[in-house]
Amino acid sequence: MPSMPNWRKSSYSGPNEPECVEVASLPTGIGLRDSKNPAAGHLTLSPQSFTTLVRQIKNG
Incomplete structure (x- = not known):
């Protein structure tokens, strides 16, 4: 049985970030x-x- 993915938020996100x-x-x-x-x-x-997306976001 495959394991469940480990979903995670950015460390820049606060606990109440909507x-x-x-x-x-x-x-x-x-x-x-x-x-x-x-x-x-x-x-x-x-x-x-994904790498391209992250680069584009960082570069505006």
Whole structure:
């Protein structure tokens, strides 16, 4: 039986932060989901696409 993903929020997110994204390492890539509504599902990106996304966010 596969283990459950370890979803985590950024260390920059405060405990009461309303707008957070969680990430998890999945067998098929990197998962992204809305921390307010985890039951809504998630997106899965390849590691390369996730790295590109993070770079683009950091660069504005």
